[in-house]
Amino acid sequence: xxxxxxxxxxxxxxxxxxxxxxxxxxxxxxxxxxxxxxxxxxxxxxxxxxxxxxxxxxxxxxxxxxxxxxxxxxxxxxxxxxxxxxxxxxxxxxxxxxxxxxxxxxxxxxxxxxxxxxxxxxxxxxxxxxxxxxxxxxxxxxxxxxxxxxxxxxxxxxxxxxxxxxxxxxxxxxxxxxxxxxxxxxxxxxxxxxxxxxxxxxxxxxxxxxxxxxxxxxxxx
Amino acid sequence: xxxxxxxxxxxxxxxxxxxxxxxxxxxxxxxxxxxxxxxxxxxxxxxxxxxxxxxxxxxxxxxxxxxxxxxxxxxxxxxxxxxxxxxxxxxxxxxxxxxxxxxxxxxxxxxxxxxxxxxxxxxxxxxxxxxxxxxxxxxxxxxxxxxxxxxxxxxxxxxxxxxxxxxxxxxxxxxxxxxxxxxxxxxxxxxxxxxxxxxxxxxxxxxxxxxxxxxxxxxxxxx
Numbered sequence: 488x489x490x491x492x493x494x495x496x497x498x499x500x501x502x503x504x505x506x507x508x509x510x511x512x513x514x515x516x517x518x519x520x521x522x523x524x525x526x527x528x529x530x531x532x533x534x535x536x537x538x539x540x541x542x543x544x545x546x547x548x549x550x551x552x553x554x555x556x557x558x559x560x561x562x563x564x565x566x567x568x569x570x571x572x573x574x575x576x577x578x579x580x581x582x583x584x585x586x587x588x589x590x591x592x593x594x595x596x597x598x599x600x601x602x603x604x605x606x607x608x609x610x611x612x613x614x615x616x617x618x619x620x621x622x623x624x625x626x627x628x629x630x631x632x633x634x635x636x637x638x639x640x641x642x643x644x645x646x647x648x649x650x651x652x653x654x655x656x657x658x659x660x661x662x663x664x665x666x667x668x669x670x671x672x673x674x675x676x677x678x679x680x681x682x683x684x685x686x687x688x689x690x691x692x693x694x695x696x697x698x699x700x701x702x703x704x705x706x707x708x
Numbered sequence: 709x710x711x712x713x714x715x716x717x718x719x720x721x722x723x724x725x726x727x728x729x730x731x732x733x734x735x736x737x738x739x740x741x742x743x744x745x746x747x748x749x750x751x752x753x754x755x756x757x758x759x760x761x762x763x764x765x766x767x768x769x770x771x772x773x774x775x776x777x778x779x780x781x782x783x784x785x786x787x788x789x790x791x792x793x794x795x796x797x798x799x800x801x802x803x804x805x806x807x808x809x810x811x812x813x814x815x816x817x818x819x820x821x822x823x824x825x826x827x828x829x830x831x832x833x834x835x836x837x838x839x840x841x842x843x844x845x846x847x848x849x850x851x852x853x854x855x856x857x858x859x860x861x862x863x864x865x866x867x868x869x870x871x872x873x874x875x876x877x878x879x880x881x882x883x884x885x886x887x888x889x890x891x892x893x894x895x896x897x898x899x900x901x902x903x904x905x906x907x908x909x910x911x912x913x914x915x916x917x918x919x920x921x922x923x924x925x926x927x928x929x930x931x
Contacts (some may be wrong), residue, residue, distance in 0.1 A: 547908075547912060547915065548904075548908060550911075550915070551865075551869075551907065551908040551911040551912050551915060552869065552904045552907045552908050552911075553869040553870070553871075553872035553873075553883065553907055554869070555872045555873060555875070555876075555883060556872060556883065556886070556900055556903060556904045556907065557904070559887075559890075559896070559900055560896075560897075560900045560901070560904060563890070563896035563897065563900065564896060564897040564900065564901075567896070567897050568897065642774075646774075646775065646776040646777070647776065648776075649776035649777075649778040649779055650776075650778055650873075652778070653778075653876055660776065660778060660779060663779075664782065667786070673783075673786035673787055673790065674786070674787045674790055674791070677779065677782060677783045677786060677787060678783070678787070680779060681771075681775045681779050681780075681783060684774065684775045684776055684779060685770075685771060685774045685775050688773075688774035688775070689770060689774045692770075692773070692774060
């Protein structure tokens with residue numbers, strides 16, 4: 488067995504393109520999913536059972552089944568159920584967004600819950616109306632605290648997005664696998680792809696730690 | 709919605725599904741045992757006094773945490789046999805890939821638990837003349853295990869779900885059976901729905917249990 492790094496060099500542009508697609512999908516779905524997740528977390532706090540139960544079921548369903556099966560389900564079943572031919576790109580965006588929505592709604596819920604009871608009491612003591620309390624007291628603190636876990640969610644979405652290769656979207660994983668099949672050099676290419684993922688994800692995980700220790704200490708507590 | 713659901717064709721494939729389920733459970737359980745044991749060992753290595761031990765262990769963790777699980781599995785299936793020039797049983801390989809992935813995540817979970825062991829307990833171990841291995845095994849491990857339990861269990865369910873990825877490298881787990889049934893019968897909707905519900909039914913009780921344990925731990929802390 489010989490490890491030949493030279494082969495990888497001639498394919499770097501293709502790999503970079505794959506990485507671009509991976510980042511585009513991750514970024515887009517993370518943004519959409521975070522917004523929807525925030526709305527969902529508010530719905531989950533609702534006093535009505537009729538709102539709470541379906542949102543609970545949604546979150547548990549998406550967290551309790553493999554993302555791969557969600558991808559396949561939407562990829563194969565949306566066209567059949569809704570009689571709408573949707574391109575793979577769109578079905579992938581839908582499934583990643585739905586998944587991200589489920590996990591971020593939990594993050595926001597945790598952040599909203601972490602606001603201590605004293606804050607709520609203080610709002611009553613100051614006789615703030617509910618909307619002022621929510622917009623000016625609860626949200627700013629909760630959103631700041633949600634930043635590190637939210638970023639972790641984005642990192643895990645970045646990693647999970649490798650699954651979209653299995654429905655034929657040409658992301659980094661797909662590109663890496665097809666080159667390694669075509670050149671019969673899995674060792675070099677799969678390792679390279681791994682390193683690329685690592686190089687993107689690792690600084691982000693450090694950033695999460697940095698935000699937690701530096702930024703939040705100063706502003707949110 | 710003009711689609712007619714028809715689950716009847718699945719009656720003939722109950723056996724195939726159960727077989728797949730068994731492989732999935734085997735994979736998930738074996739990987740969890742591996743992750744629980746090696747995770748604690750790795751956690752100790754990361755907290756070691758010597759840089760030369762700490763560094764590679766940390767690198768191992770970061771590599772598994774910062775690359776996609778799918779890539780790890782594909783890498784293991786293609787590259788390990790090439791490197792050692794020996795064919796390894798696919799299921800054993802799946803367990804190895806999933807187990808090492810879980811090991812990295814569990815090591816992080818244990819770490820918080822180990823750090824939370826009060827200084828006094830360690831002093832007490834010295835006073836009682838316990839050997840280092842006794843201290844680790846009988847004093848540190850039980851406490852770390854207890855406080856890390858919710859995270860360990862959540863990681864465990866995560867591995868159950870990640871185990872679906874081995875279908876991509878053609879290990880005949882539940883997901884793989886689902887894929888082949890769906891293409892055979894031209895009924896992906898029913899097949900994937902049923903299989904998704906099976907995974908859901910496996911994870912839901914555990915995630916409920918995690919909630920319960922977390923609530924009890926919170927209650928203890930508040931007291």
